[in-house]
Amino acid sequence: MSEALRIGGREYRSRLLLGTGGFPSLELLAAAIAASGSELVTVALRRVDPSARGSLVDVLAAAGVELLPNTAGCHTARDAVLTAKLAREAFATDLVKLEVIGDEDTLLPDAPELLRAAEELVDDGFVVLPYTTDDPVLARRLADVGCAAVMPLGSPIGSGMGIRNPYNIALIREAVTVPVVLDAGIGTASDATLAMELGCDAVMAASAVARARDPVRMARAMRAAVEAGRLARTAGRIPRRLYATASTSNEGLPTLSIPT
């Protein structure tokens, strides 16, 4: 139960990954990271803005977290691979959260490009965590090419719709032996708990925390939710039944009404 999360030879005590996008300030981001207990946070790679105030890299270094660079905004395997290589240069890490987007409105992954990029990056020595659909077959193919984990979506990025197909998430858990990190769609704490109850090894939350009215409080809620879900999963839930099963025995039940 207290077993660590293992991804690509690394160990994490926390099973909550945090996205850094959408926080109104770096101060709030730092406070949310502390409240979440997260040890692994995502960053994007964008053009240097000489007028930018404060350094995200410095804030994250001070927080003592490991960086998980993403390839957000990439639409082809080629762009994603180049972005991963630039991130490796910038952050001196071989970790990459691989995103290859196939549709602007839903931000759903482009499966063939994703698989191609994953294969290429694994061959180049990267520890690849692909953002994928909730398709168990695609998850298995990604694991087969050597991805260190799979990150299926619960619902579209930033939608807060939770886990729309819990059966598929459970099937993905059965389809692969690498860690399953539920990514995208988390809206509130119960979504994170459900992910863990379904057998996910970790949960990634971004917008759900960053765009909450009180991000620091929501970070705390997510931490507790992931722990609760993990506890419940490992405790083993009771089966669902249509009819009641009395939790109190009828043995020794007195006769209280007067026979007529």
Add this chain to the structure above:
Amino acid sequence: MILLNGQDSDVRAGETVSAVLSRLGLAEDARGVAVAVDGEVVPRDGWRSFTLGEDARVEVLTAMQGG
């Protein structure tokens, strides 16, 4: 014309990547910075020696908050 982060720039052919970084106020040991020229990564240890050609497209990137 050399394009720096998508903008026309007064960077000249023959300048090194290091020179471009200093134009942006970045030191050579700046944390969290990566450079691509014409769609290829220029590794940190090549910043001093890599010289830009005519019409080079230079991208200087760093960490940004994101998903």
